[in-house]
Amino acid sequence: MIYRTHNCEELRIEDIGKVVILSGWIQKLRDLGSLIFIDLRDYYGIIQLTVLKNKLQNTIANIEKEFLIRVHGEVKKRKSINYNLSTGKIEILISKLEILNHSAQLPFTIENKTDGNEENRMKYRYLDIRRAPIKNNLIFRHKISLEIRNFMSKNNFLEIETPILINSTSEGARNFVVPSRILPKKFYHLPQSPQLFKQLLMIGGIDKYFQIVKCFRDEDPRSDRQIEFTQIDCEMSFIEFDDILLFFEHFIKHLFKKMKNIELNTFKKMTYYDVLQIYGTNNPDLRIITKLLQNHIKYLKKDFIIGINIPNYFHLNNSQIEYILQYIKNYNNVIDNVLWIKYLKNKTFFFPKEKWKITLHNKILIQLIKYFELQPEDILFIICGKQNHIMKILPLIQKKIYHIVNINKCNIFKPLWIIDYPLFTWDIEKQKYTSFHHPFTSPKQKDIVLLLNNNITNNLNNILSQSYDLVINGVEIGSGSIRIHNQKLQKKIFQYLGLSNTDIESEFGFFIKSFQYGTPPHGGIAFGLDRLIAVMLGEIDNMKNVIPFPKNNYGQDIMTNSPSFLTAEKIKELHL
Incomplete structure (x- = not known):
């Protein structure tokens, strides 16, 4: 069975006279009495079909939008050219039409500008993906992922997968937990990032690592944040602060040039304190x-x-x-x-x-x-x-x-490096210091001796970190730091954060132990892939448009009805 000899986008004026077979969905129907015009759509594009009623009366009597059909016909020159279509100079005169599958009444129109609200589009996401704007966003996502992998590989980065089922780590947000059936009353945690594992890879002698990885944070969702998200995770050994900023500025410039043909200027650099004093926010939009x-x-x-x-x-x-x-x-x-x-x-x-x-x-x-x-x-x-x-x-x-x-549609991009963040921040609710970024961030060199000697216990607000964020058009795209590679300093930071020796051993014992075996200086960064694509495509007002199957603003997947309740049998099986 041949479903098609060509796709709906590839035929041109030079193909006139060819007999072809096409398959696709009915985008539009226009009944002109003796003639019916059909816009046929597949993944690749749209082409016009012309049907003579008297030849195919019985077959076409009940066809509707989004019916899946297969047609046989001859390529003809189109009398009225449609300059909005790449196939707009031709049409297919149909000799045979078969219905491959019917379609129910649509919940919203499958058009570039749909009448569907967000809830319906999320509920019927598989239909939403048929629309060119969403499909093209996913194509862009595929292409930029390829470009990221090619760029990193050419620069000697090794892509390595890290575990998804891990132990709990203190990284700021709440973890999602997964009960273990075979180990009663014990739980796995889903990673907020591969932070510890990528540092362990540096200790393991891997010089440069990257990963396009799923991460999870059990926090209140927003329009620019999903509880399940994708990041470009990177780490490098024997690297200094300015080297990282220089390399990853080159990386972002490369992506914009390759994907958007846009040459970005040198990234502006400001301290966290100056940004707050001038703009009143740490995510300023310089456009x-x-x-x-x-x-x-x-x-x-x-x-x-x-x-x-x-x-x-x-x-x-x-x-x-x-x-x-x-x-x-x-x-x-x-x-x-x-x-x-x-x-x-x-x-x-x-x-x-x-x-x-x-x-x-x-x-x-x-x-x-x-x-x-x-x-x-x-x-x-x-x-x-x-x-x-x-x-x-x-x-x-x-x-x-x-x-x-x-x-957001003007292709204006203003990147900004923000540096010199505080190492600690005071948590009013918990009445203790927490990490501004995470507890593996190295302080500035001048403060390390003071921290080790307990000389600044009451003045932690003044300690600055070797961290950096990349903000583009008011959106935090990436965040990273030089990491601690000294065992004594890492333990001391945990203590400043209020962790007891028992807590440190329970949560980070394996990590602290690894520092005994010649840990190299290292640092890295993670970029939010969803956010980066949304900024590049002007979709930051609705980041869901660049994610294949996003959650809504309450962290729900209303298409699959997730999260859902467990049955009594499953609860018993998991020892809950």
Whole structure:
């Protein structure tokens, strides 16, 4: 049985006269009386079929959208060209049509712009994948995974799988647990990352490791976070801080060039403290720059002021600007004032209201130009109000602006390395210090002796780590550090975190023991593959669009009804 001689995308004008067999789903039906036009779709593309009713009346009487059919026919020149299709200059005149499988009534339209809401699309994800936007995202995901593997292999990285069923590790978030049937009352844990195992690989003499790996965190899901996610996990021996930043900057630049044909500039680098002081967040989006003003523009005396610079968006019309203003002013209980100005081509300012010229006199404008690095045709919004309220609604305001200017689809990418994070952070609920990143992060060299000698027990907030995060367009893409490779220091860090010797031995005994056998200096990084793809494709507002079978915002798979209850028999079998 031959289902097809060609796919629906490959036929062209030079194939006119060929007799072909095609199989696929019915995308559209147009009944013109004596003629029926069918858009046939398969994985590769769409082609138009022409059916003469009088020849195939019985067969075509009951066909509907998404019926799976096989057709025999001849390639003909199309009278009216469809320039939106690569096959738009031809059509297939059908001589035989068979229904391979029927389709029930669709829960939403299988179109690029579907009428399906997110819940329905997640429930019928297999239908959603038929839509070109989702299918193309998965193709992109496949291609970037290949590119990652090729790049890493060429740079002498070895891809090694690490265990999924492990013991519990202290990495910040909660672990998912898996009961053991054959070892009653004992549990495996699913890894939040392969952290310990990739460090053990370095101790094992593996010079460079990487893995595209599934990780699990039992935490509250968000639109940009899944409880089950994929990361590009990397580790290197005999490496220093700046070497890692340089290499992985090259890695990200390579991916953008290969996948998007975009040349990224040298990545900006800032300390964690400076980022917070200037932007008020540790994930700033440098495309539309949002900066704190009250401590930086000395002539502005309001309690709390935020400036939002929309670069090179002079083409925004007045109604769009008014829409942004109105959206911001909707929070009138926390906003004292909102004003905006345009920086013109001739390097003067346009004020929509004359009174703002008095408020923003020349000395302030000069400072604003320097502080925001304003360029001609930039638009600057200034928002005044109460700090805690503005910081709470600021993400909503930014998201609305991004939507109006459609910035996520503009192929503008602004990477930022953030360095010099604290090693510890104070947990108010637990009333103790916890690791800012994880407990295997090395402190700065100057602080190691102090930590080992117990000279800073009451001043841990001032200890900086050799860690780094990569943020692109306001999204944390990667995080890593130089690791501790000294046994005494690693035990001391655990103690500062409140772990007893018993706790250390129980949870990390095997790891601490491995340090006795010549542990090399090493460091690494992990990139969120889902987030990286979402940023590259402009899908960060809905990261689910780049994941084959995502969970919803409550951590549920509503297609398979997961998680689900266990039967009484299964509970008994697992000794629960």
